[in-house]
Amino acid sequence: MKKKKYERPVIQKIENNYYVKHGVSARGYQKKRESIDNVKIADIVKKFGSPVFVFSEKAIREKFKKAQAAFKSRYPNFQFGWSYKTNYLKGICSIFHQEGAIAEVVSDFEYDKARALGIKGENIIYNGPYKSMESLTLAASENAKIHIDNFDEINDLEKVASKLDKKIPVTIRINMNTGIYPQWSRFGFNLESGQAINAVKRIIAGQKLLLNGLHTHIGTFILDPKAYGVAASKMLGFMDEIENEFGLDIEYIDLGGGFASLSHLKGVYQPPEIAVPSIEEYADEITRPFINNKKRPRLILETGRHLIDEAGYLISTIVGQKLLCDGRRSYIVDAGVNFLYTATWYTYNLELEKDTDGITEPSLINGPLCMNIDVINESIMLPRLERGDRIVFSPVGAYNVTQWMQFIRYRPKIALIGINGEMELLREKEKLADVESCERLPQRLKFSDES
Template identity: 40%
Template sequence: MKKSIYEAPSIELVQISTIGKHSILNMGTSSVFEEVDDVEKLLNEYGSPLFLLSEKILRNKYNEFKDAFTEEGIETIIGYSYKTNYLPALCSILKEEGAWAEVVADMEYKLARSLNVPGSKIIFNGCYKTEAELNKAVSEDALINIDSFNELELLDRVAENLGKKARTGIRVNFMMGNMPWTKFGFNYESGEAKEAIEKISKKKNINFEAIHNHSGTFNVNPKMYSKSTRIIIELAEYAKKLGLNTKIIDVGGGFPSSNKLKPQYDIPGGSKYNETTLQQFSSAIMRHLKKAKHLFNNGKPILILEPGRAIVDEAMQLISKVVSKKKDANGNQSVVMDAGVNILPTAFWYDFEPKLANKLNGLNGNLNRKNKKNGNDHNRSVKMYGPLCMQIDSINESVNLPSVELGDVIVFSNVGAYNLTQSMQFIQTRPAVILLGPTGVELIKRKETWRDIFNLDTLPKRLGKSNGAY
């Protein structure tokens, strides 16, 4: 057996280099970079890392989604799930497209109202709503999907005090294999869902409108929606017997994006996303709903969908720089980036395939850069870490890249969902976000500063020089 020569692990300190002059990026039709012609200028102006949101892709994804779930005789409403990404500019664009707001907390409710979403176009979900929040939601005609018997009693009282009927839905959950999601709503199998309907039928201050289910996120199996639709139909039938006219069937969100799950979270063999994917999910719902129209809104069902990920993931990309390179004990190459799981928490679940982006003059990052050492084009497996002082700050154990240099720009695609809203403020400030809109580049979130992080703190007088300021 041929012995390989031992090479000691090395760490190279970095001077971040500027990016090549012609950093025009082109990474396929779904790339936000078709809209960017000078990445160097962007990074110089807004700093690295940097999030980019494409207005064009966002609007297209919304309409693609809505079209897939549009069917004659059924009114389809998209309640965009704010928690997925609540950049005000993003929520406003979706509002312009006609989306309602699906919110699960007071801060999201307030954001929607501040963007002039009328209360009547807010779906208020979640397992914890305070009396004050319910008070506001009832008075502004929001649709409130209740989560428990306690909430039903509270809502009834709030509505009575306001002298107004509360627009109400019930959230239900059911067993789907070993994925129960039973934390939320009334369980179907135990009979609690029917019991909730029965209780509602006796309440004077509740206007029963909707039956809602949301089970999981990045569901790769359309069967889940078939089952959900069938259960909602059965419950609507039961409600009808009790004299309640269900208007709305709300099947929640959970639809996948084109991202790739890590094998341990995916189905065996890996799920495939293609142009028929949304249609498959739509058919799973429509197949049953079309036969049960009479049970909803006097034959004119209103179908609410609450997508998050499926609409916003593809609309955003993240650009980040290589800040150091090293080799581990086995000689494997790794790189440290200025973006890590602090701003890319979905790296725990997604198998991101980051691409080298700079100095490519419009060519695809992976394929066209010469390996400087041996003159070959071949890629190699590289471990990719973020900047946090934690070993778990690992974006990907094995990325296929040509040899990278310090200061190289790496692009992460499909990062619109659950990264900004679940980002972590731990030792690093969070990056700026720019919108690539019809009039060019607009800053929609400035980079966080160290001051932003400590702005909420107060230093007791006895510990500081001045009165609480430091």
């Protein structure tokens, strides 16, 4: 006797407005992804295992070219700096450098990475609220673009100038009210309270540093392009003021980063396709004050998230499932918040590798950590999935592979799908020796079960 096709028994509670809230019908549409840049998910997993981060070289280059065109077509005196903290894999940085970006780093570690990659000091923007004396000395000797965050750093740099017996070109970081909430005031000198002009006066009085640039970073995931227009106008106004008063020559204004990606920020009601402005909208607001200004300094941006987030995917595999006491189904996948650090703030796009039939049910996606907070998606309607099914999360290209944690598991491989569909390795899976390479075990603590 031929056996009949089996479908798991499912009971679904009908709740008022339930499907409106989730936007999924009982036998609803599920997003599906069989491939990345025409390379099958199955082939990627066969070659690199699961979980695996995957980056699309095509997506990175196309995004960069589009953003570059948006700004250069409006304001030719423009330069992108690649924000290392967003993703400092060598392969990723190299793609951005090949496209023409200089480096933007925020620590001695990142400075070393840029130099090791062959970037000259003069093409490195050195930001961040703490820079060691050693790294300031190195950066100054290599003519890096040093962005001063506070008065202590002015003092430090003057000592470096005396040591190197040279006048060091510097930029000051400025924070201001651009009409957005919360106002970021942690980085740099405040404009409205007079801190910024005091910093300029202090630098001039010291006679060891030469102020030739202005920098600001107004926030992250900024959904209102007009805030950048306000920032640009205020920075240009400040430039004119200090040039007229002190005879300075400001070569560039750096407006930092903070453009949103098509990731779904938790708490934002609208989907990112509606809420997130286009690169042209950002470019319009930013370049308009520059075009209208008498002096047109070089405009620099350090956009990170916008340029890389959507090029990154994480392929994971369901390793177990269970029914929770509240009726939701918990799927355990082989990658958790240890690898997807930004899951705290963003709800990722979740795509299944294959079509899956059946009534959808309230589900959540948990990672493999022994921690209750290891939740990648706390509320999603899914059909019943099987152990071994693959789930692709995106966009995950920004910050995850820099902020990820080596917590109880080895960090996975990172792959690149090349322009011609080639599968290349950007980072090996960690081994015990990698993780323990910095550890030292005192002789007296050595233990053996044999003894």
